[in-house]
Amino acid sequence: MSNFLGSHAINMDAKGRLAIPARVREELAHACGGRIVLTANADEERCLLVYPEPQWEALRPQIEALPNMNKAARRLQRLLLGHATPLELDSAGRILVPPTLRSYARLEKKLMLIGQGKKLELWSEERWFAWLDESSDEEEMPPEMEALSL
Amino acid sequence: MSNFLGSHAINMDAKGRLAIPARVREELAHACGGRIVLTANADEERCLLVYPEPQWEALRPQIEALPNMNKAARRLQRLLLGHATPLELDSAGRILVPPTLRSYARLEKKLMLIGQGKKLELWSEERWFAWLDESSDEEEMPPEMEALSL
DNA sequence: GGGAAAAAGTGGTTTCTAGTGGTTATTTGT
DNA sequence: ACAAATAACCACTAGAAACCACTTTTTCCC
Numbered sequence: 364m365s366n367f368l369g370s371h372a373i374n375m376d377a378k379g380r381l382a383i384p385a386r387v388r389e390e391l392a393h394a395c396g397g398r399i400v401l402t403a404n405a406d407e408e409r410c411l412l413v414y415p416e417p418q419w420e421a422l423r424p425q426i427e428a429l430p431n432m433n434k435a436a437r438r439l440q441r442l443l444l445g446h447a448t449p450l451e452l453d454s455a456g457r458i459l460v461p462p463t464l465r466s467y468a469r470l471e472k473k474l475m476l477i478g479q480g481k482k483l484e485l486w487s488e489e490r491w492f493a494w495l496d497e498s499s500d501e502e503e504m505p506p507e508m509e510a511l512s513l
Numbered sequence: 514m515s516n517f518l519g520s521h522a523i524n525m526d527a528k529g530r531l532a533i534p535a536r537v538r539e540e541l542a543h544a545c546g547g548r549i550v551l552t553a554n555a556d557e558e559r560c561l562l563v564y565p566e567p568q569w570e571a572l573r574p575q576i577e578a579l580p581n582m583n584k585a586a587r588r589l590q591r592l593l594l595g596h597a598t599p600l601e602l603d604s605a606g607r608i609l610v611p612p613t614l615r616s617y618a619r620l621e622k623k624l625m626l627i628g629q630g631k632k633l634e635l636w637s638e639e640r641w642f643a644w645l646d647e648s649s650d651e652e653e654m655p656p657e658m659e660a661l662s663l
Numbered sequence: 664g665g666g667a668a669a670a671a672g673t674g675g676t677t678t679c680t681a682g683t684g685g686t687t688a689t690t691t692g693t
Numbered sequence: 694a695c696a697a698a699t700a701a702c703c704a705c706t707a708g709a710a711a712c713c714a715c716t717t718t719t720t721c722c723c
Contacts, residue, residue, distance in 0.1 A: 670717100677713095691697085
């Protein structure tokens, strides 16, 4: 099972392509043969999610099955299903990010790719750093988290 | 079980590598054969955490299992998983700190490595001393701490 | 509707920088 | 004084980024 960790600064070229870092490329190669699905993130942070295709296929039916009389559920469906795009790495290990997703996540030239275990997140560098600087201690923690000893 | 104690001043070279002190290297060698995981610290002090790989592997599932519809949990995941980088000491006992982590913890040439029992903390020397000066004992304590007799 | 021009997408090549490994010199501790 | 450990230095390599050339699609104008 794939296990993406760490973060990488990467650049998008003028045509909206980005080169996946070599380390991550290896992970992807044996997790899904380079076949990935790119989609939008549902929470308030406008970043993109990068799933190995099998991971996505496991997740998709769960999203589709949500009770869609519920507003939050409909929102999740529209965002995730509505943006999902299957992609393959080209011969140089690059992917082309569709214009819709580019603008959803406000991607400019400088990006950050963040490992999150079974998936990756793709952020505009500017937004990532802004998010890091946001203070956090106002949030309330779930009990599992209170109990953690790092 | 590993038991890191004490603090060491160390230098980072121009390429972002640092030599682990011999004492610590020995500890690491028999705790994890030199296989470590470097990641970000979640609290407001921007330092890095150095885990022997087995320690990290014990911790990782707990972090991944947090309910990630919760904001505080997501933050912890992004910080810890998103920065975690497995590293091995090279033939000279050095590690290369990835650029992302370097900038997260604002590491310059002079660093401090602080033993914290099962893990180590890596600080910019400047920030470490600043923290020593500013931190106070005014905060309120958890009950377990009240009961301590030093 | 046809053609020209522009834009977007694709593939490859070259250049340069960051990473890697190793070696030598200097310092420190015994 | 000697040995060990650290710091500085140098050479080599691989990866990323910038660049360039070509193809396909779209758009706009005639």
